[in-house]
Amino acid sequence: MGKVTPESTSPSGKSPRGPAPVGRDPRRPWAPSPFTRLARTHAASVSGDALFAIGLAGSVFFSLDFTSARWRVALYLLLTIAPFAIAAPLIGPAIDRIKGGRRWIIVGSMLLRALLAFFVVRHMDSLLFYPEAFGMLIMQKIYSISKSAVIPSTVHSDKELVHANSKLTTLSSIAVVIAAVPGGILYAIGGGKATVALGAVVFAVGTILALQLPPTTVAAEPEGEAEREELRSAGITHASTAMSLIRGMVGFLSFMLAFDFKNAGAPLWQLGLVAATAQLGFFLGSLVVPRLRQVTSEERILVTSLFVISVAGVITAFIGGLAGAALLSMMLGVTSCSAKQAFDSIVQRDAPDANRGRTFAKFETRFQLVWVIGALLPIILPIPASLGFGLIAIAASIAVALYLVGLRNVRAGRL
Template sequence: MRSPEPDKRGAEAFFVSPFMRLARTHAIGAASDAAIAVTLAGSIFFSISPDDSRGRVALYLALTMAPFAIVAPLLGPAIDRAKGGRRLMIIGTAAGRAIAAFLMIDNVDSLWLFPLAFTILVLQKTYSVAKSAVVPALVRSEHDLVGANSRLALISAVSGMVGATVSGVLSLVGGPAFAAAVAMVGFVVTSVVATKVPRTVVAAEPAEEIEKAELRDAHVLLAAYATAILRGVVGFVTFLLAFEFRGGKEGLDISTLGSAAGGLTATARGVDISGDPAAPVWHFGVVLLLAGIGALIGAHLAPNLRERVAEERMLQMVLAIVGVGALFAAFSNDLFGAAVLSFVIASGAATGKLAFDSLVQRAAPDANYGRSFARFEARFQGAWVIGAFVPAVIPLNLVVGGFGVAAAAIFALVSYLIGKPAHEAVPWSSIRTLRPKGAGATPPAPAGTIDDSPAESPSTTPGQAESNPAELTIEDLRPSQPEAPAGTADFAYGWGNAEPIVSSVDGVEVDPIAETPRPPQRPDDTDDSGR
């Protein structure tokens, strides 16, 4: 007898499922972005004097704000209504980055590198917005959405480290142009693979009032502000460390006899002629490596932590840890402190983003998640640019920058604690289940049982569910109850409220039928003795 063939559905799902098609696109794109970072580390971008480049960097950062402050609010709804609109954005951003990387190959030592680098930056962040919009439509259910975002974050971290390693080795062999070539090939492959992502309609209809009310809930707004500050801190630290390791000014050239004699005289008079040379390239490698490890750990830790701790507590813990890490970097003022800061910021940003996604699902069950996540992501990317703008314009060292990050994190934490709703009582350790759309009403009693539940409270308008503590009942905090077993109709006066039947106490058997159990008193029952 021939044995049955193995089930190939798992392998087929891995290669052809809609989510895995997006995951492959995301992985190749993340590796290519890492190759761009390696290209910049060995190019004129980090060798030119910071004083000469601050104005240019600030200008390009200001231009980077345009897509998120102007274009996204105007064109975003139209793109969401078009079938395949966000997929077209993914393909276009990958193709645009491939062209920019190709132009980088011959311009790694030219000032043209600056506009090319910021073009790639804008396209990369536009891709992040488009990705956030299509993920909800590519998962099997809303319960899988947070897990899908976690897997994408893990894929990004691993692929980024692989891309940085490959391009770094080639850069050591042939220079930064080789790393740019790796990025170009990667983006071309990304654009081709992205054509396999399904064409979906993110939001066919405008947002309804209930969706707007849920997204304006205090829990969502506080979490959004905290996540935006975290994203701004990421941009701030990125450019803070970039300028910190580049050095401030060039030293005196003493290659000729006259300049050497002048330098000797200046040294005798106490004048510093060594300048502030740029840090070795491997310093950038250490910071990038720690950032990748931090993002990997954060993406891996967040789903497990979410099953034990409420999302609000996760965000608050992340802000506290970021503040402590920033203070450590400020007091250490060395490469180790910068690496710790990079690790803490990357892991905190990954954990905080996944916590925010989960909180939105919990607090806004009637929202269109594709549209909502795209809008929030556009705002977060704008916060990143604003954070990066500060160290690009104002010369800051690691000490001042570390204290600034700590102040921002502490401010966000205190604001979160003060601004939370007064009735909020989320335990530090709580295991919850995501509530599907339309949930919240108490399910009808099973057949054969006596309905002994309290009368239904009056309906409320959207947005009052979180602000009125009287609406929070035990049924909202427990999963749906199973059907009552056969033969329990005489005892289960309310299967959802039934207590476990004790069969023995200290070894002495107890007959549960010996005495008819008395139903629990209703909240609206009153004592008839006084009538």
């Protein structure tokens, strides 16, 4: 792992915590750092996704007959599960052992999204739209997993890793807002196809940026027994369950509101407002968590996140309407961002021998899978928004109760 320091080894000082960080080339001190290159690639990825979403929300989404389209959406979401549930556990470890393997996955996800966006522009009015749109969703999730695997190789310590994740979350929110401006203008001038076409161009630029990422090896050695035991510890297991439930709530709320707004005949700006408040929540979460971690434990941040979701769910169930949707979206953005950073810190603390890149990719795969399952529920069973807000409150209340019981058992030595 290059130079061995106390921060780059496990407490035993024998094994590195993750892939060797890649520094600046001493022959080119002016060149951007590996993290800067990843940040640029990430900005292109989230900007392209935002443009694609704006184009579809403004054109295809509001012209669909959801009564007949519901089964197609459910089918393709089910197909989306396959890459994460079956392919990722088998292919992921092999990719991690190849030098530059994850970089090529990121490059491929960018290139395929550029091509798929181009085809979506041509097929917006045909049945080919469905597989192409959900192909975009799969590529987005695959990018997110590979990004999680690559981040540790761009920093030099666990402390830097926490800050890097926070910076990327902040960057995501800013990039989405910036992309929304030309996206909205293009939609007003040329419709959804023009906005999606701009997204294709952004993904093409992102492909070029991704090629500049350093070709690191995420995990040169297979997962060892010590790593497996640490990752199966009760503290990490309970935390990952809590984090999974929060991701499931995010997926559930996203699709429930999309279908509810569509059925109510809501104007496009209302859906845009809710999406904007969600991004504001992510942005606020990325700013708040680093300060929270200085005054309280990661477990308390997770508990507080679940409690806030529960309270917000109850309040918005009574408020209902656009105000309730915007408020719950923002609070879920804040809490999901806070919980994710707290979870990452728990893993770093309780699994010192675990390879960071491989570990975060593994958990991110699980979280993406639960997100899809959460999104499936309001598609299979039509749920009014106010009822859905209440269900989120109930789910969060159960989750916080189970997590608190689990923590008590851990402290009592019963697990």
